[in-house]
Amino acid sequence: MSEVALLGNPNTGKTSLFNMLTRSYETVGNWSGVTVEKKVGVLRGRGGRIVDLPGLYSLLPLTEDESVAARFLMEESPASLLNIVDASQLERNLYLTIQLLECGRPMLIGLNMVDVARSRNITVDAALLQQELGVPVVSIVARKGTGCADVLQALGSLAQSEKSSFRIDYGPVIESSVTRMSERLNQAAETSSSNLRWTALQLLEGNEAVRSFLSGSDVLSDLDDLIEETSQQLGLTGEKSDMPTYLRKIRTERITQICAVVLDRSAQRIHTATERIDTILTHRIIGIPLFLALMFLIFKLTFDWLGSLLSDQLDGLISGTLSGWISSALDGLGASAFTHALVVDGIVGGVGGVLVFLPQICILFMLISFIEDSGYMARITLLMDRTMEAVGLSGKAFIPFIIGFGCNVPAIMAARTMEQRKDRLLTTLLVPLMSCSARLPVYALFAGVFFASDQALVVMGLYLMGMVLALALAKLFSRTLMKSEPSLFVVELPPYRMPQLLSLLRMTWEKVKGFLRKAGTIILAGSVMIWFLSNTGPSGFGVNMNDSFLASIGGALSGILTPLGFGTWQAGAALITGFMAKEVVVSTMNIIYQVPDMAGLEHQVAMAFTPLQAFSFIAFILLYIPCLATVGVIRKETSSWRWTFFSMGYSLVLAYIVAILIYQGGRLIGLT
């Protein structure tokens, strides 16, 4: 089946177009580096696969996500290329376009954001651009879907179209070298799939992805000699710059010529709205306070104003109406007492107990999506960079941190967009300290019981605590464990845009779907398991819960947990099961305390914990271990079991220290 690869600079709307062309709902956002992995979809209407790739500026990759795209081009040789070009930044976008044209594959150009360009009085003549480049150009507005039908149609007729006649003359030295290298490459069978001229040029430019593709074959050493020779010859002509710079210079000259024909920027104006918003939001003094205020607003909305209201309604629905229906349905079917207890106490109690927090999770996801899509994300990195620099991190690490408030797994993957290995590793290790939405039900439950009047404040305190500890540990780890590499910070601030309601709802739904899937799988399985363990003991099934296996497992921990203030088997059991997914802590409590609804559970929890113990407990939950899925992704991204175990180990130690300080310190100053 034919395969189309979607390529372009970062933040030019590749994923927006991908979603339009395939009816997928992959996450889009307004910053560079939203997509960090290739995503495959099926083209609407006409079949054929399309692959969405992380953005890149040139085929010489600088970061992990960029090398995904560069490697894809080498290894998978897609049948055709779809290059998205931002019309408002034509010059810099064309650099990649030229490298792609040299690939010699059928190619279509999607000239995107023509609306943004028009609003800045920049006009690009698509017909002339098509003439200059020798490949079809289609004007689109991917976010709104304008022109997407034309893209689909053009892709259909692309395969038959003749090859582009576009060619840059790099001067006699390079051209003769390219010819000789091509001849040498032609003798080697491995390279048959990619264009010889392109391969030679990429090697001259120093493309590591292409080099490593050829490594192992004997041609490489011959080619290296040729490259060395060419480099010397180039020097002899009086050229001062090195080869990569020289190639870039020639390409840039050609781009300037093309732009002189197709681009009219004579009446160009700057983005006034963005400029005006930025004078406030990135103001040197009020910028950070505004960011904190915005975060507080998010917690207020999630917990106080909207979330808990809706959550109470849902609780009534699940534990009252739904549970009642299921109960009478089971009675009607003549189900045994065992089945009845399993379904009502185990499954409805365990899974339903977590599902009641769906409103809070939806609201939080929606607000995070709003930040992602608005363009504020890049500004946050700018505001926080000074602080991050002080602890040895890049301001860009804040993007994974914020995504981590939703879920740690995509957050760790987002660390790929950082240029330096040290920054990536540190961020990967520290993201688990960000309170993800799975910890939210635990906070909502406990804060609702003990700190009802200022829920949002307490919860925000926990989020901030995770953040502050992450920064402190960043300082510690970068001093002790990492090579002293200065971190790099360079960020593009895209124009602000108003997120569209529909795409916001879709993005939220995609994330909520992940939560629901988890409720139907891991939380369900966990609940059933906990229910069994809480009902079976050494003497068989139906034992008193205090004699159950669950009680002995949890009880084994109670000794070491006593100094933290929650040395009960119930707390110990909840912590062990919480490793599967943090929501399971709440499921476990629901099953252990065997309560019909939220109010009942809140009452039980209030009996079992004092406020100080409760705070120590939720702080421990925040920190104690990355969940199973997060451990998996840490292993994948670091490719090291050592760092994976380190991330689990340090968080356990940290959680223990923090909880003991809270509990013992609190008691010292007379709190209960």
Added chain:
Amino acid sequence: MLLKHGSDLPLALGHMKPGDTVELHALHCASPLLRRRLRDLGVTEGSALKVLRLGLFGGPLTFECDGQHIGIRRDEANRMEVAPL
């Protein structure tokens, strides 16, 4: 040659004030990674830059180049040589 302190440069981007418009003169003192990233973004010798904002306590410097807004660290800006326009 890598200069340790930007103050050795005749005129550095990091010394400019918000609102100043300058021409980028030399990038060779900036760190290689940053230099490549800036080239990717179309910021090279000869580009016209307008300083927009300076972060508090030596925080990042934001500038505009060809309609795009870019933020970099102040110490890196101190290593970018500019000329008044």
